[in-house]
Amino acid sequence: xxxxxxxxxxxxxxxxxxxxxxxxxxxxxxxxxxxxxxxxxxxxxxxxxxxxxxxxxxxxxxxxxxxxxxxxxxxxxxxxxxxxxxxxxxxxxxxxxxxxxxxxxxxxxxxxxxxxxxxxxxxxxxxxxxxxxxxxxxxxxxxxxxxxxxxxxxxxxxxxxxxxxxxxxxxxxxxxxxxxxxxxxxxxxxxxxxxxxxxxxxxxxxxxxxxxxxxxxxxxxxxxxxxxxxxxxxxxxxxxxxxxxxxxxxxxxxxxxxxxxxxxxxxxxxxxxxxxxxxxxxxxxxxxxxxxxxxxxxxxxxxxxxxxxxxxxxxxxxxxxxxxxxxxxxxxxxxxxxxxxxxxxxxxxxxxxxxxxxxxxxxxxxxxxxxxxxxxxxxxxxxxxxxxxxxxxxxxxxxxxxxxxxxxxxxxxxxxxxxxxxxxxxxxxxxxxxxxxxxxxxxxxxxxxxxxxxxxxxxxxxxxxxxxxxxxxxxxxxxxxx
Numbered sequence: 001x002x003x004x005x006x007x008x009x010x011x012x013x014x015x016x017x018x019x020x021x022x023x024x025x026x027x028x029x030x031x032x033x034x035x036x037x038x039x040x041x042x043x044x045x046x047x048x049x050x051x052x053x054x055x056x057x058x059x060x061x062x063x064x065x066x067x068x069x070x071x072x073x074x075x076x077x078x079x080x081x082x083x084x085x086x087x088x089x090x091x092x093x094x095x096x097x098x099x100x101x102x103x104x105x106x107x108x109x110x111x112x113x114x115x116x117x118x119x120x121x122x123x124x125x126x127x128x129x130x131x132x133x134x135x136x137x138x139x140x141x142x143x144x145x146x147x148x149x150x151x152x153x154x155x156x157x158x159x160x161x162x163x164x165x166x167x168x169x170x171x172x173x174x175x176x177x178x179x180x181x182x183x184x185x186x187x188x189x190x191x192x193x194x195x196x197x198x199x200x201x202x203x204x205x206x207x208x209x210x211x212x213x214x215x216x217x218x219x220x221x222x223x224x225x226x227x228x229x230x231x232x233x234x235x236x237x238x239x240x241x242x243x244x245x246x247x248x249x250x251x252x253x254x255x256x257x258x259x260x261x262x263x264x265x266x267x268x269x270x271x272x273x274x275x276x277x278x279x280x281x282x283x284x285x286x287x288x289x290x291x292x293x294x295x296x297x298x299x300x301x302x303x304x305x306x307x308x309x310x311x312x313x314x315x316x317x318x319x320x321x322x323x324x325x326x327x328x329x330x331x332x333x334x335x336x337x338x339x340x341x342x343x344x345x346x347x348x349x350x351x352x353x354x355x356x357x358x359x360x361x362x363x364x365x366x367x368x369x370x371x372x373x374x375x376x377x378x379x380x381x382x383x384x385x386x387x388x389x390x391x392x393x394x395x396x397x398x399x400x401x402x403x404x405x406x407x408x409x410x411x412x413x414x415x416x417x418x419x420x421x422x423x424x425x426x427x428x429x430x431x432x433x434x435x436x437x438x439x440x441x442x443x444x445x446x447x448x449x450x451x452x453x454x455x456x457x458x459x460x461x462x463x464x465x466x467x468x469x470x471x472x473x474x475x476x477x478x479x480x481x482x
Contacts, residue, residue, distance in 0.1 A: 047188060047189050048188040052458070059453075060375070060482065062375045064332070067318075068336070069339050069381060070205060070336065070338070071337060072159070072162070072408070073339045078136060079409040080426060081118065085115055085116070085117040093113045093115050097432065104157055106342065107389070107402045115389055116388070116399050121133070126146075127144055128422070130148055135349065138360075138361035142364050142365060142413070143420065146411045147420075147421055147480050148411045148421070149423045151407060151436050151437045152381070152385075152410055154405045156383075158403065159403070176216035176218045177212065177213055179198075180196060180214065181222075182331045185453055188329065189327075190329065192286070193288075193324070193327055193328065193329055194224070195329065196330060196331045196332075197224055197226075198335065199227050199335070200334075200336075200337070201312065201334070204337060204338040205337040206338075206340055208335055208337065212335070213333055217460070218460060219269055221276055233289070294316070294320075304365065305358060314336045314359050318363040321334055325372055325376050336355065336356055341400055342392075343400035346397050377412060377416070377417065377451075378412065378413045380412075384404060386403070386404050386408075389401075389402075406432055407426045407431070415450050417481060418480055423436055423479055424438060442474055444470050445475060445476050449481070455470045
């Protein structure tokens with residue numbers, strides 16, 4: 001039977017989507033590739049849109065630079081002085097302090113858990129007299145800009161789950177990292193650069209897994225792009241020999257035409273992400289070489305950071321982080337390895353601290369003098385702390401510290417963090433928190449808050465459940481923010 005004219009006036013939802021999917025796909029693709037086509041946005045080039053068209057509240061910060069110290073620096077030797085522990089060196093850790101808490105298999109077999117105080121001197125710095133170790137003279141010099149959180153604690157006791165937990169809010173792999181959530185919710189301020197960028201430095205120690213800066217179950221474009229220190233900053237970014245930019249453009253256009261057909265047919269967001277990644281890579285062929293070329297940076301910049309021209313280092317990555325912040329990258333993660341001092345700490349820790357001290361302090365100073373620190377958050381810290389008892393024998397120039405999740409210290413600067421304060425307190429042994437504990441989830445909630453995001457409202461539906469960075473936890477830590 002032939003349908004009547006009246007029947008043709010109505011379309012089912014399925015028929016409408018089938019007949020119009022190509023047009024809807026084209027609109028979705030257009031918003032990805034040319035976000036400025038629907039309204040201009042301020043910044044260095046058109047912004048890449050995120051999920052949130054309107055922030056939940058007025059933000060204090062626009063971007064984050066996360067200085068991750070892989071392997072867990074000893075809070076007891078850098079930030080949290082314990083004279084009582086020095087006095088108790090060589091004596092058993094009191095049972096009243098440990099309280100039967102679990103310890104790793106690396107020290108659980110020891111007959112004794114002997115206390116070991118720090119061999120390094122501490123002094124007070126800044127207007128509020130914040131304590132810093134002699135190993136961090138430059139970071140101590142910016143004490144009035146820092147929020148030192150001495151009462152961080154975590155759930156994991158080994159490296160991989162602890163790094164995963166601090167990055168994603170969960171010990172098991174597969175969830176999005178802080179930077180991925182920031183990219184997903186807020187997008188980027190610059191369409192010619194990824195919203196989330198990672199740089200690595202240091203050698204040895206615990207391996208760095210790419211999932212530590214991955215998107216998890218979020219769309220692929222929200223994972224970090226890793227920039228290298230030598231050769232092409234991004235693998236395969238340069239054209240192969242014999243391939244011109246015109247040829248490259250034609251190839252991408254041809255692939256994207258096929259992808260557009262698939263997007264119009266299937267409406268799969270992964271296809272749109274695939275198209276955008278190709279387009280971003282093409283734009284990065286121009287933006288990234290200019291970004292990574294430090295030739296125009298004056299000698300005074302290298303002197304400030306303690307970096308050497310042409311030599312990869314944490315300090316050099318700090319310069320690049322500042323350049324990325326200037327250009328509107330949303331989340332920049334600098335990973336520095338080899339802080340896992342189970343033995344030989346008195347000899348190893350000074351060298352490791354020296355590798356990061358001047359660069360980290362210079363980054364804060366440089367951002368401040370350029371007017372960027374007020375809306376840029378800088379974070380420095382590892383995945384957990386170290387034990388107040390020695391792993392192995394205590395010698396005058398040699399001892400080690402095991403993993404300690406019960407308390408550790410991180411610091412933050414800029415972007416709405418309250419400067420020049422110390423938050424939280426640990427006991428005389430640096431083993432348990434005695435005041436103002438801050439969980440990883442609490443820190444995540446506070447970080448998102450400063451970016452203008454309510455951690456309860458930034459969610460992503462995956463396998464039938466709404467997920468968020470703070471999972472089902474997280475409280476705003478008001479004492480550390482302005």
